[in-house]
Amino acid sequence: MIRGLIFDLDGTLVDSLPGIATALNHALNDIELPNHPRDVVKTFIGDGLLNLITRALGPDHSNQQNELLAAFKKHYSQDWKDGTFPYPGITSLLEEFHQSNFPMAVLSNKPHEYTVEIVETLFPQNLFSQIRGHQEGYPKKPDPTTAHRIISDWNLKAEEVAYIGDSTVDLDTAQNGKMTPLIFSWGYGTPEDFPLLHSVDDLRNVILDSR
Structure with a gap:
């Protein structure tokens, strides 16, 4: 689940x-x-x-x-x-997940200050309980340390959390952290030989069917 x-x-x-x-x-x-x-x-x-x-x-x-x-x-x-735009359908899907009481966070290798500014500018407030970019003193993905800190704050187990990304780095992050990897096909470093999500509806179905 x-x-x-x-x-x-x-x-x-x-x-x-x-x-x-x-x-x-x-x-x-x-x-x-x-x-x-x-x-x-x-x-x-x-x-x-x-x-x-x-x-x-x-x-x-x-x-x-x-x-x-x-x-x-x-x-x-x-x-x-x-030059930065939410993918079509992403915002409404995030709002749907929020209304369904999923805790959500952003974890990026982008510098922390840019990550926070972009998320807070482009998405509705209060969707994400945490927004984490890369900061000095914290390991970057695919190290799962920061993901595990987020999961601990939620009082969940890693096996109860999906990491959603677009790249081999994201796949490795999920697997290193014992999370469920869900990988979109439209990103910047799509892994080969791994089942991909091709639409926001694909993600919606996987998440809601898992409950």
Whole structure:
């Protein structure tokens, strides 16, 4: 029985690729490096900001990591607002789950301040009991430590919680934490050879049928 829901953010609840790609290319322009096409930027997403920056630079420009990181942060604080959108049907589904008394949380490898700002801006208030991005001193996914803290706060067992994501990192997080993995097909790092959810209705059916 699934009694609690933890969601990834990028590629799961929101399409954030346009904002990330725009900010990254603005930052690359600032330090006079070539831009990346959006479909290439898509392959950089999912393992946190530092990995995004490292992949964007490649080995030839790794010495400019601090420059690009600072430039990206400057641009992303504005660019995400015009390039981050909830996937169709997601908000109404979250409201349905909330009305059905599922505790819900967001757990992302995106920096914590961006995670909180995006969720609080794009979604109705009080849907999520916790919003967690990556913070210094806490391990990133696929380490399940933060997920387990959330689950403990809910007084649930890991086996009673689904982790909903879009990537191999999310699948590994769920499996490492003994949660039920539910993986959307529309995200940024979809795992191969794993059953995928292709619509919000697929997720609705899995969750409600599990009660």
